[in-house]
């Protein structure tokens with residue numbers, strides 16, 4: 001049942017046919033995000049490309065947004081943000097996706113304070129499962145970070161596919177400086193192993209309450225990611241079982257080939273979680289196909305091509321019934337001073 005108030009939305013809100021925006025959730029580097037009701041009365045996060053005058057310092061923004069629309073509508077997994085519909089191109093490009101009322105993980109993290117082990121492991125398992133699915137589809141995420149992980153009760157969901165691409169089709173290297181693998185700093189293309197590296201940084205953030213490298217500028221961080229060995233996670237956070245701590249530390253190996261696979265990481269996380277049916281082995285509820293793996297980190301060739309804009313704007317999918325809107329709220333304001341996406345290539 002549509003319980004949306006019938007009053008008109010404020011006039012400075014976008015007029016996207018079929019949606020009633022009610023408030024601004026936030027503004028990113030490419031889009032403004034509104035809480036809105038769609039035609040079925042469900043709550044959605046409605047992402048709308050920023051107007052051209054606001055994108056002038058960011059020439060690749062429209063392309064990045066188009067990419068995000070296509071990838072979000074294409075990928076289907078319980079631990080990836082669900083896209084409902086969108087329009088990839090044009091000045092009024094937009095994307096309607098699953099709304100996460102609890103907000104993103106970064107707002108729940110306090111510097112220096114790890115999450116309780118059980119909660120941290122649950123979050124990491126979810127992210128690893130979503131990422132593993134992406135890799136199986138031939139895609140790389142390229143921007144795994146706590147700001148792009150959303151929480152929905154016990155479910156952790158990886159979102160924001162603006163930097164993602166299908167490896168078979170090529171794309172630009174990118175990411176966020178606290179999380180970027182050495183090869184990305186060197187301007188090489190991102191691979192599944194680069195995502196594993198970013199996942200390792202996320203692992204430290206969640207389980208140790210701090211990122212492994214803390215530089216205060218882009219250059220400092222580049223030096224640390226390229227040259228400094230990651231601190232021991234067991235030392236930083238003795239409550240993390242040794243095998244998992246060692247694996248997460250190995251995810252930060254400078255050479256991509258020395259990093260563990262997501263399957264190895266998932267198995268270690270499953271072990272700590274003590275799950276009877278490992279998430280690593282569970283079928284992805286919403287997936288129709290799965291990809292064969294090529295080598296340790298390589299993804300299969302893409303099983304599906306990117307959704308063309310014409311299809312993207314028509315794509316619709318059923319969604320869970322929305323819960324009541326809560327008071328949004330995290331414990332902290334954003335913890336990442338380096339918000340700009342970089343493209344060192």
Ligand SMILES: Nc1ncnc2c1ncn2[C@@H]1O[C@H](COP(=O)(O)OP(=O)(O)OP(=O)(O)O)[C@@H](O)[C@H]1O
Nearest residue numbers: 025026027028029030031033045098099100160339
């Ligand atoms: N699906 C969602 N559910 C709830 N809130 C969301 C959702 N998507 C985005 N938001 C909110 O909107 C803000 C802007 O999101 P967006 O993804 O555009 O940018 P970002 O990830 O914060 O930054 P950047 O685009 O620079 O990476 C987020 O910080 C978050 O507060």
